[in-house]
Amino acid sequence: MEGFFRSLPKTETHLHLEGAVPLSVYRKYVDSLNPEDPPYWGQDFRYRSFDEFNEGLLQCALPFFNSLDRYREGARAVFLECWDQGVRYLEVSFHLGLVVGLPEVHPKEVIEAIRGEVPEGMEVRIYAGLLHNDYTGQVGEWIDEAPGWDNLDGFDLHGPEDLPFEEWTAGAWAAMREAGKRNRAHAGEFRGADFVAQVVRELKVERIAHGVRAIEDPATVDLLIAENVTLDVCPISNLKLAVNGIDSMPSHPIRRLFDAGVRVTVSSDDPTFFGNRLIDDYAALYYDCGFSVEEIGRIARNGFEVAHLEESRRQSLIRELEGVMKNFGGAAR
Numbered sequence: 001m002e003g004f005f006r007s008l009p010k011t012e013t014h015l016h017l018e019g020a021v022p023l024s025v026y027r028k029y030v031d032s033l034n035p036e037d038p039p040y041w042g043q044d045f046r047y048r049s050f051d052e053f054n055e056g057l058l059q060c061a062l063p064f065f066n067s068l069d070r071y072r073e074g075a076r077a078v079f080l081e082c083w084d085q086g087v088r089y090l091e092v093s094f095h096l097g098l099v100v101g102l103p104e105v106h107p108k109e110v111i112e113a114i115r116g117e118v119p120e121g122m123e124v125r126i127y128a129g130l131l132h133n134d135y136t137g138q139v140g141e142w143i144d145e146a147p148g149w150d151n152l153d154g155f156d157l158h159g160p161e162d163l164p165f166e167e168w169t170a171g172a173w174a175a176m177r178e179a180g181k182r183n184r185a186h187a188g189e190f191r192g193a194d195f196v197a198q199v200v201r202e203l204k205v206e207r208i209a210h211g212v213r214a215i216e217d218p219a220t221v222d223l224l225i226a227e228n229v230t231l232d233v234c235p236i237s238n239l240k241l242a243v244n245g246i247d248s249m250p251s252h253p254i255r256r257l258f259d260a261g262v263r264v265t266v267s268s269d270d271p272t273f274f275g276n277r278l279i280d281d282y283a284a285l286y287y288d289c290g291f292s293v294e295e296i297g298r299i300a301r302n303g304f305e306v307a308h309l310e311e312s313r314r315q316s317l318i319r320e321l322e323g324v325m326k327n328f329g330g331a332a333r
Contacts, residue, residue: 011088014232018094026064040273050190053241061095066101072113086278087122088123090122091153091307094110107152127153132164133163153182157185162190182206189209189238193214193219196208196213196220210231211231212257215257231265232264237276249288249289263302
């Protein structure tokens with residue numbers, strides 16, 4: 001089955017650059033890292049809070065991302081790992097606030113550095129990740145400029161969900177839409193279904209990162225279906241962060257969301273800090289969540305159907321997917 005999961009052409013539509021740089025790369029530059037495997041790679045490990053997870057990530061990211069060359073090296077390693085996992089279309093975000101620490105470097109240069117490492121045959125879209133309270137100082141100025149950056153594909157709201165949802169956000173997301181770009185937002189991980197509904201209505205996004213707590217409210221599930229919103233779900237991330245209601249993989253709501261008619265995709269989120277690979281998340285669907293091979297093919301196809309691709313390229317990738325499914329004995333439909 002691992003060979004099937006790896007060979008299946010896939011999308012990775014929910015990936016944070018800072019959380020995906022391999023630990024082997026971070027260790028080259030961050031002396032404080034323990035040479036042994038970290039505890040969070042353990043199958044039974046659970047973070048006590050989002051803050052605990054975030055502290056571990058920042059311990060690596062803050063000293064590492066201090067030059068354009070580091071962004072290039074990090075992106076190169078991430079893209080090669082994704083390619084090895086069968087990823088043909090990738091949406092990756094970088095945290096805009098982190099660029100403030102690079103003297104005389106503009107975010108457009110960071111985006112170009114990341115984009116310059118894309119391997120042949122892979123489609124990559126790049127998002128600027130923003131915290132709920134990022135509209136201040138230099139980052140606020142960049143947020144206002146960003147709709148005019150040709151090399152940026154959109155905004156992604158991320159970080160701690162318990163920060164107040166500020167008024168500037170809807171205007172920034174609208175400006176990006178008016179510039180012909182796409183946006184996304186994290187919701188429904190640490191706040192409930194009401195926050196998922198708020199983000200859909202106020203930011204008018206078609207893509208929600210996580211969104212799994214929508215299952216707590218049938219009206220929110222109906223809203224996702226009515227507005228044709230896709231959830232980019234990260235099962236292992238949700239389990240290790242002890243998201244409400246997910247105390248084991250079989251209890252993950254992705255099965256119920258899928259059965260209810262919500263379009264879902266599968267991604268790995270911050271794999272360096274959860275000890276997962278994208279194929280592990282696919283394996284979890286099969287072994288723990290009751291998805292058949294045919295349904296896994298459907299989920300993989302969902303990713304290409306919502307990808308920001310020229311139609312000819314989309315259909316080419318779907319045909320490649322269908323070929324793998326047919327050879328394996330399934331039917332991606």
